[in-house]
Amino acid sequence: MCRNIKTLFNFEPPATEDEIHASALQFVRKLSGFNKPSQANEAAFDRAVAEVSQAARNLLTSLHTHAPARDREVEAERAKERSRLRFG
Numbered sequence: 001m002c003r004n005i006k007t008l009f010n011f012e013p014p015a016t017e018d019e020i021h022a023s024a025l026q027f028v029r030k031l032s033g034f035n036k037p038s039q040a041n042e043a044a045f046d047r048a049v050a051e052v053s054q055a056a057r058n059l060l061t062s063l064h065t066h067a068p069a070r071d072r073e074v075e076a077e078r079a080k081e082r083s084r085l086r087f088g
Contacts, residue, residue, distance in 0.1 A: 009060055012069035020060070024052035 005023045008015035028048045029035055037045035 007075075008056070009063055010065050010067060010069055011072055011075075015060060020056050021049070021053050024049050024056055027052055 005026050006019070008019055008023060028045060032041075032045060032048070034041065034045060
Protein backbone atom coordinates (compact mmCIF):
# COMPACT_ATOMS: atom_id res chain seq x y z
CA MET A 1 0.00 0.00 0.00
CA CYS A 2 1.19 3.51 -0.72
CA ARG A 3 2.49 4.96 2.53
CA ASN A 4 1.21 8.45 1.70
CA ILE A 5 -2.41 7.33 1.53
CA LYS A 6 -3.90 7.74 4.99
CA THR A 7 -6.91 6.04 6.53
CA LEU A 8 -9.86 8.44 6.30
CA PHE A 9 -12.69 6.43 7.83
CA ASN A 10 -14.03 6.80 11.35
CA PHE A 11 -12.40 10.05 12.40
CA GLU A 12 -13.93 12.97 14.19
CA PRO A 13 -14.24 15.35 12.47
CA PRO A 14 -14.81 13.39 9.25
CA ALA A 15 -12.37 13.48 6.35
CA THR A 16 -12.35 16.75 4.44
CA GLU A 17 -12.66 17.11 0.68
CA ASP A 18 -8.97 18.09 0.59
CA GLU A 19 -7.97 14.87 2.38
CA ILE A 20 -10.07 12.76 0.03
CA HIS A 21 -8.64 14.54 -3.02
CA ALA A 22 -5.05 14.15 -1.73
CA SER A 23 -5.55 10.41 -1.23
CA ALA A 24 -7.08 10.05 -4.69
CA LEU A 25 -4.19 11.99 -6.20
CA GLN A 26 -1.63 9.75 -4.49
CA PHE A 27 -3.50 6.64 -5.66
CA VAL A 28 -3.62 7.82 -9.30
CA ARG A 29 0.05 8.84 -9.16
CA LYS A 30 0.96 5.38 -7.90
CA LEU A 31 -1.10 3.61 -10.57
CA SER A 32 0.06 5.77 -13.45
CA GLY A 33 3.68 6.20 -12.43
CA PHE A 34 3.34 9.94 -13.07
CA ASN A 35 4.00 12.56 -10.44
CA LYS A 36 2.82 15.15 -12.95
CA PRO A 37 1.42 13.92 -16.26
CA SER A 38 2.37 15.31 -19.66
CA GLN A 39 -0.06 17.65 -21.39
CA ALA A 40 -1.19 14.73 -23.55
CA ASN A 41 -2.16 12.73 -20.44
CA GLU A 42 -3.32 15.55 -18.18
CA ALA A 43 -7.05 15.28 -18.98
CA ALA A 44 -7.11 11.51 -18.38
CA PHE A 45 -5.07 11.92 -15.19
CA ASP A 46 -7.35 14.67 -13.82
CA ARG A 47 -10.45 12.67 -14.75
CA ALA A 48 -9.07 9.63 -12.90
CA VAL A 49 -8.38 11.74 -9.79
CA ALA A 50 -11.96 13.09 -9.88
CA GLU A 51 -13.43 9.60 -10.33
CA VAL A 52 -11.32 8.09 -7.54
CA SER A 53 -12.25 11.01 -5.27
CA GLN A 54 -15.94 10.38 -5.93
CA ALA A 55 -15.57 6.63 -5.33
CA ALA A 56 -13.72 7.32 -2.05
CA ARG A 57 -16.38 9.81 -0.95
CA ASN A 58 -19.12 7.25 -1.74
CA LEU A 59 -17.26 4.58 0.20
CA LEU A 60 -16.68 6.77 3.26
CA THR A 61 -20.33 7.84 3.43
CA SER A 62 -21.62 4.27 3.09
CA LEU A 63 -19.40 2.59 5.71
CA HIS A 64 -20.73 1.99 9.22
CA THR A 65 -19.05 1.04 12.47
CA HIS A 66 -19.86 0.72 16.14
CA ALA A 67 -16.30 1.61 17.11
CA PRO A 68 -15.75 5.01 18.65
CA ALA A 69 -14.39 7.66 16.29
CA ARG A 70 -10.61 7.97 16.25
CA ASP A 71 -8.79 11.13 17.25
CA ARG A 72 -6.49 12.60 14.60
CA GLU A 73 -3.94 13.86 17.12
CA VAL A 74 -3.68 10.49 18.86
CA GLU A 75 -3.27 8.70 15.52
CA ALA A 76 -0.59 11.22 14.45
CA GLU A 77 1.34 10.57 17.66
CA ARG A 78 1.12 6.82 17.12
CA ALA A 79 2.43 7.24 13.57
CA LYS A 80 5.35 9.36 14.83
CA GLU A 81 6.19 6.71 17.40
CA ARG A 82 6.08 3.93 14.79
CA SER A 83 8.34 6.01 12.56
CA ARG A 84 10.76 6.69 15.41
CA LEU A 85 10.95 2.99 16.26
CA ARG A 86 11.41 2.03 12.62
CA PHE A 87 13.93 4.66 11.57
CA GLY A 88 15.49 5.66 14.87
